Amino acid sequence: MQRLVQDDAAPFADDESEDSPLCLRWRYSPDGRAPPLGAWPDRLHPDDRARFLAEIARALLAKQRLVRHADHRVTRADGGIGWWHTVTTLCPSADGGAFCVSHAFDVTGLRDDPISDIADPPDDRALLQALIDSIPDLIFFKDPGSVYLGCNRAFAAFMGRTVADIVGRTDLDLVPIDRATYFQERDAEVLRHRTSHRMEERVDFPDGRSVLLETIKTPYYGPSGAVLGLVAVARDITAKARAERERWESERRLATLLGNLPGMAYRGRADAERSMLFVSEGGQRLTGHHPNDLVDGSASFGALIHPADRDHVRSGVDAALAQRRRFTLSYRLIDRAGIVRHVWEQGVGVADAEGRITAVEGFVTDISELKTAEDTLRTLSLAVAQSPVSVLIADSLGKTIYLNPRFRMMTGHTLDAVPDLDAFIACIAAAGPLAVTEHHPAMWRALSAGETWQTELPGRKSGGEHFWAAIRVAPLLDGDGRMTNLIATMDDVTTRRQAEEQVRRAQKMQAVGVLAGGVAHDFNNILTAILGYSHLALDSLPPDSDVRDDLRHVTAAANRAKGLVQQLLTFARKEKLEREPTDLRDIARDAVELAEPTILNGVEWTLRCGDEPAPVLAAPSQLHQVIVNLCKNAVDAILEDSAPGERERRATLAVSALSVATPRDLARGRLDIGRYACLTVSDTGCGMSPTVQERIFDPFFTTKPVDKGTGLGLAAVHGIVADHGGVIDVTSAPSAGTTISIFLPLHDPDAPPRRQDDTRRVLLLDGERIMLGMASRLLRSQGFRVTATVNSRRGLALFSVAPERFDIVVLVQSATEPTWKLLTLARAFAAASPGVPIVVCADVPIDHDEAATQAAGITHVLPTPIAPDPFVTLVKQLSLGRPSPATPPHLH
Amino acid sequence: MASVLIIDDDDMVRTMLLRTITRGGHEAFGARDGVEGVARFREHPADLVITDIFMPNQEGLATIMELRRVTPNLKIIAISGGGARASLDVLPVAEALGAQKTLRKPFTPAEVMEAVNEVLGG
Structure with a gap:
């Protein structure tokens, strides 16, 4: 502390003149003695004295600028205040002080500053009050009885009172009782423990302001060390607290975020070991190691990388760091349990002020599931690409995005030709764009309702080949059920259609x-x-x-x-008429001769028979019916033609024998390898639409007027041809005539009628299951292959389908079965295949004619109950085609 | 004038046949099924039996066999319009069992008379 000392040698000049400067000599001393009253610097205005003396002290300390100029206020002899400009020359003395000579000039009149009027220099108490009033914090002090001894203006303002109003009161007078009690308890604590007490409390103001106060209460002591009371400083820490809370919250958020990341966030060194400086919680899930272990080096992240991927990772990271860019890598990690995980990492180098990479920060996450999904996706896309079904994927508006190769193979159209769904249908359909016109509205109606649309329509392949196309268009929905894409598939369902048909x-x-x-x-x-x-x-x-x-x-x-x-x-009735070897050419000639006067009247007709014989095993009357029906239809088609005259009115019949070397698909059905007798009836008539063609063989389907067609003619043709093991082909188009061909298996009289192996096959029919079991066991034991059934209809069906599969039929009469039924059944078997011997075992003794059994086609009758030996012997003989025993067949 | 037994479960057909035969100058009487037919035949043996095949109680083929046991040389005409359930053609079997003549329904009175006269005359 500096003190002013009056220089003894320098008299204090009282004769101040307005014009001439005063010369004042005095001594500045750095020691602690109080300056004598009346010394010159005492005349310095209290507000300026400290600054003046501080200037002197600083100059001495710096040992330079030993001449000081200063403007300051002084108290004049008359008690008024004036402004002096003082030039002080300093002569430092050995004790650190200085001898000073000040020349003072009165500059009061030259200054603009108003001269404040300090009438009463403040006393200590006033100074203290002034000092604490200048502090923005809230300050108060109390005696040991918690009575306020004083406070600053800020506190008074805070309390909404004046300082005088507070002093001498206690908290009980100032705040609600619960707060007051709390404060006084704290006061007592501070005084008792002689320690500082810090507390935070929220204070709500009536104007809605809410403030967080931090209050520190400290005891103060007298010279004897006795506690005189306590002094408290309170500060508004609302903003600070908020900032602190925000910082804490932000740290917490970051920690939560890092902890919740589906992977490992890290900060590590840019070395090959990838040693870690920080690893988030996710590191544990990813590697199986505790984050701390990865940081302190007990587990090395670099060593967890799959050996096969280490070089790739290393070079990837190094290259990115060298180029100061982000790196993104996929590789495999082997976790602590030895499980291989596919991971994805993204990271970036962190540079110091000099631009050196000092660390790497990034994130590693497990993409094993994605990887699996990706593999699945790849498989799926391969499946779509190589699917035997044509696939088109479109956007939600139907614009093509993808078309698989199968479509190109089937239709010959490439992606360019199929810009959208409509084109897809047009390329498939035999009807082309017409099909689009037909199906477009229904398709989009279904799709916009989120439904799958499907249809089957006649299609045409690139080679012009007709087929049945099943088209299916389905909306693809995303997780929210919105339609994002459309997928269309097209399959060739010709075979199925034919089978269904x-x-x-x-x-x-x-x-x-x-x-x-x-x-x-x-x-x-x-x-x-x-x-x-x-x-x-x-x-x-x-x-x-x-x-x-x-x-x-x-x-x-x-x-x-x-x-x-x-x-x-x-x-x-589907009656099986007797079939006989006959030449289809002869049948055709007979039939035409028969039909000419009535049916073929009015049209030109030609019959062309090939030179090669066309032998078939058939019922001539049925084939007559076939030919007559076909001719009748041909003539009707010609006469019905709406544009006669433009075309000739001609029906052509042709008969030929042909060999089929490779199976051939027909409009309906399939022509297998073999030799056939072929009858073709062509006309130049009105032709048929595909829709009509589809139904012509349906019973009761007819396009003719009610009184002309029964709708059974072609149905009968179909039935007869099918019965003869033949197939039918139809080619027709509206206004382009119709050609119907029937293919019947060529009869080879030299071919063995049935398989010739040692195993004889028996069809055994018995209404009683027990008897059936007995008889079939008996036959099987003798080396026969037995097809046994109790159902006569099923037995007949089995036999009719393929009579050549059986060498003999055995019908056993059951107790309840009337003889006529047995005879009728036998007759049905005989009709189905006249060459197969039929043995009947009957137990009802009936008088009858031998003629009846013969008429029913029965080869031999055995009495029941069956005697095993004669039964087996008879079946053996008959099935081997040897003559039956001498006894003539008859029912007993 | 011959005596003719007509066995048919269908009243319309039976009545029509009775009328046709009667007008044709023969004596005719009827029965509704095979059982009744055989009974009436035993009471009153006829020169000719016209029988339907598909009938309730006893069908025609069994009836033919039974009648021929009673009178082996009996003249029989079998008539049928097809079975009600099985689509079987049984007339050839009837013929084999001893019916001299078979007629497929529907037929005209003239056809019936022709057959009757043929069988009776033969």
Whole structure:
């Protein structure tokens, strides 16, 4: 502390003049003695004295600028305040002080500053108050009884009172009682323990302001060391607390974030070992090692990298660091448990001020699942690309994104030709863009409803080959159910369609058969009555009666009905007529001769028969029916042609023998390898649309007027040809005529009729299961191969389908079975294949004619119960084609 | 004038046949099925039996066999319009069992008379 010392030698000048400077000599001393009153610097204004003396002290300390200039205020002799400019010359003395000479000039009039009027220099208490008032913190002090001894203005303002209002009071007078009690307890604590106490408390102001105060209360002591009271400083730490909380929150967030990352965030050295400086929680999940182990070196991250991938990782990281760029790598890690994981890493070098890479920061995550998904995806995409089905993937508007090679193979169209779904359909459909017009609305209606649309339509392959295309277009939905893409597939379902078609036709035929059989009996009775009574009535009427003509119409109508029922029955009965080896050319000649005067009348016709024989094993009357029906249709088609005259009106029949070396697909069905007799009927008539072609063999389907067609003609053709083991081919187009070809297996009289091996095959039918089991065991024990059934219909069906598979049929009569039924069944078997011997075992002794068994096609009758030896011997002999035993066949 | 037994379960057909035969100058009587037919035949043996095949109780083929046991040389005409369930053609079997003539329904009175006269005359 510096003190001013009056220089003894220098008299204090009282005779101040306004014009001449005063010369004042004095002594500056750095020691602690108080300057004597009346010394010159005492006249310095209290506000300027410290600054003035500080300047002197600084100059002495720096030992330079020993002449000081200063402007300062002084108290004049009259007590007024004036401004002096003082020039002080310093002569440093050995004790660190200085002898000073100050020349003072009164510059009061020259200055603009108002001269503050300090009437009363502050006393210590006032100074203290002034000092603490200048501090923005809240300051107060209390006596040991918690009575406020003083406070600063900030505290008073904080409390909403004046300083005078606070002094002498306690907290009880100033704040709510609970707060006051709390404060006083704290006060007592501080005084008792003689320690500082720090507390934070939130204070809410009536104006809504909320402030966090940090208050430090400290005891203060008197010269004897006794506690005189406590002094407290309180500070608004709201902002600081908020900042601290935010920093803490941000740190916590970062920690949570890093901990929750699906992988390992790290900071490591840029060395080959990848030694770590920091590893997030995720490191444990990724590597199986605790993050601390990776950091302190007990586990090396670099060593966890799959040996085969280390070089790749090393060079990847080094290259990126050298170029100051981010690196992204995929490689394998082997975790602590030895499990190989596919990981993905991204990192970047961290450079110091000089630009040297000092660390690497980044993130490593497990992509094993992704990798699996990626592999799956690759497999899927290969599957789509190599699928036997044509696949098109489009965006949600139907624009093509992808088309698999199969589509190009099938249709010959490349991606360029298939810009969208419509083009996809147009390229497939035989009808081309017409098919698009037909299907577009329905397709988009389904797709916009999120549904799959599918259809089957006639298609055409690149080679012009017709086929059935099954097209399916499905929306692909994302996780939210939004349609993102469309996938269209197209498959060739010709085979299935044909099979279905056959089944459908067979079912329809069967239905017709059942219907016809059921109706025919009653119908024939009714017709008999109608025809009968009409004739009886006619016979009773006088020759000139008007009613006769009416009755003739009744008879004519009944006759028409009779014809229809006959056709239905033929159809339903599926009777197997006797087949005989015959030349298809002869049948065709006969049939044409038969049809010429009636059916072929009015059109030109040609019959072309090849030179090569076309022998078939067939029922001639049925083939007649086939040819006549085909001719009838041909003629109808010609006569119905809406544009006659433009084309010739000609029907052509051709018969030839041909060999098929490779299986050939026909419009319906398939022509297998073999030799065939082929009959073709072509016309130049109106032709048929594909839709009509599809249905022509359906029973009751007809395009003819009601009174002309029964819808059974071609159905019968189909049935007969199929019965003969043949197939039918149809080619036709509207206005381009129709060609129908039938292919019947060529009959080779020299070919063995059945397989010739030692195993004889027996079809065994018995209504009683026990008997059936017994008989079949008996035959099997003798080396026969036995097909046994209790169901006569099934047995007949098995046999009809392939009679050549059996060498003999054995029918055993059951107790309840009437003889006529047995005979009818035998007859049905005989009709199906006349050459196969039929043995009947019957147990009902009935008088009869041998003729009946012969008519039923029975080869031999055995009495029941069956005697094993004669039974086996007979079956053996008959199945080997040897003559049966001498006894003539008859029922006993 | 011959005596003719007509066995048919269908009243319309049977009545029509009775009328046709009667008008044709023969005596005719009817039965509704094989059992009744054989019974009536035993009461009153006829010169000719016209029988349907598919009938309730006893069908035609069994009836033919039974009648021929009673009267081996009996003249028989079998008539049928097809079975109600099985689509079987049984007339050839009937013929084999001893029916001299078979007629497929529907037929006209003239056809019936022709057959009757042929069988009776033969």
